[in-house]
Amino acid sequence: MYGLIPHAGCIAFIALTVLGMTAATTLLQPMMLNPYFFYMLIALSFVLATASAAVYLKRGGSLSRSGARSNWKYLATLYSTTIAVNLVMFLVIFPYAANATGNTSTEGMDSLRLQVNIPCSGHASLIKGELMKVDGVKSVRFDLPNIFEVGYDATTTSKEKIMSIGIFKDYPAKEVA
Secondary structure: OOOOHHHHHHHHHHHHHHHOHHHHHHHHHHHHOOOOHHHHHHHHHHHHHHHHHHHHHHHOOOOOHHHHHHOHHHHHHHHHHHHHHHHHHHHHHHHHHHHHOOOOOOOOOEEEEEEEOOOOHHHHHHHHHHHHOOOOEEEEEEEOOOEEEEEEOOOOOOHHHHHOOOHHHHOOEEEOO
């Protein structure tokens, strides 16, 4: 329970992504447009882990510097688990969630490889959702750290139209080879 509570926001984000990328990004888009949103979630997880540690130490009658020293194994486990969960979220869960829905193959289509200036992989679903709204975009695949492979129908859309979507004002994109 102590490991889950600090990550309630991240878990809620994943649950919403699983329920529907469009619904989740629509709900969270105003918050996700803040480039520091996921860093704030990391900070929140440490604040909540610290609160959890304080409650644990207070219940044990050891809410002091010496009490923290005597419970160092618990605190080390708590904070290392918090770090590990954040790493799993950013390196595994968020990239997987971004590629879990929709077509990710560009085979047989014109393709565009974009490097998007996103602060972390948590924003990949937002970028993918906005790209998929472009008429003619058939697939989007995300690769760490910030590469998007976009498959599109050149008779319906163009690279210029794709590059001009509004999200790229907040998160600049450039074509890469």
